[in-house]
Amino acid sequence: MKRNDIILAPSILAGNHANLSESMKIIEDSGASWVHLDIMDGHFVPNLSFGPKIVADLRKISKLFFDTHLMLDNPQDFIEAFAKAGSNSITIHVEPEYDKLGTLKEIKQLGCACGIALNPGTNAESILPYLEEVDLVLVMTVQPGYGGQAFREEMLPKIAKINEWRTEKDLDFRLEVDGGINPEIAKRCWEEGADTFVAGTAFFRAENKKAFLEGLV
Ligand code: DX5
Ligand code: ZN
Numbered sequence: 001m002k003r004n005d006i007i008l009a010p011s012i013l014a015g016n017h018a019n020l021s022e023s024m025k026i027i028e029d030s031g032a033s034w035v036h037l038d039i040m041d042g043h044f045v046p047n048l049s050f051g052p053k054i055v056a057d058l059r060k061i062s063k064l065f066f067d068t069h070l071m072l073d074n075p076q077d078f079i080e081a082f083a084k085a086g087s088n089s090i091t092i093h094v095e096p097e098y099d100k101l102g103t104l105k106e107i108k109q110l111g112c113a114c115g116i117a118l119n120p121g122t123n124a125e126s127i128l129p130y131l132e133e134v135d136l137v138l139v140m141t142v143q144p145g146y147g148g149q150a151f152r153e154e155m156l157p158k159i160a161k162i163n164e165w166r167t168e169k170d171l172d173f174r175l176e177v178d179g180g181i182n183p184e185i186a187k188r189c190w191e192e193g194a195d196t197f198v199a200g201t202a203f204f205r206a207e208n209k210k211a212f213l214e215g216l217v
Pocket of ligand 1: 181
């Protein structure tokens with residue numbers, strides 16, 4: 001089986017929003033090469049987080065890969081703003097009604113990698129039309145909106161199925177899991193084919209962040 005290298009993307013959502021530059025430094029010092037940026041609109045998800053200005057200001061202080069996760073009902077209206085703010089990758093959700101293929105294309109035209117995300121209650125089949133187009137598939141392993149929730153075990157077969165399609169179709173998108181991830185759970189997701197791990201609460205709680213990263217799988 002083909003495998004990508006393993007990437008940890010700590011989510012700054014679980015950092016200190018009164019001092020995000022300190023949170024960014026904590027992520028950089030851990031040795032992680034990605035940071036996950038959770039953007040929420042209070043509509044697609046029942047919470048608000050931060051917008052493109054914060055991403056642009058973080059860009060000025062960091063060279064990490066910016067993995068931007070748009071939890072928005074109208075992501076198509078914000079692609080340019082998040083690309084210009086310095087995102088390296090932009091992931092959109094499959095659930096809302098909008099032109100997803102056109103939006104993925106726009107993300108690529110703006111020079112970013114593109115991803116498609118799906119919620120725990122969404123069938124894996126719903127992302128099939130986009131698999132050939134994307135650089136990343138993000139499997140939500142909690143209902144999005146809040147950090148600190150428990151990983152949903154029933155997502156393991158979904159990860160395995162998407163990984164199977166990746167092999168069958170000879171594609172090389174990254175397979176990212178997001179929600180309730182810690183090193184022990186990451187290992188179980190890795191066994192099913194995941195290679196990219198978002199961790200917010202468990203990462204910021206870990207006393208030794210380098211060990212957290214090294215112990216991942
Ligand atoms: C959830 C977000 C996640 C979140 C993960 O809505 O998409 O990225 O920050 O946080 P933890 O690791 O605390 O579940
Ligand atoms: Zn996320």
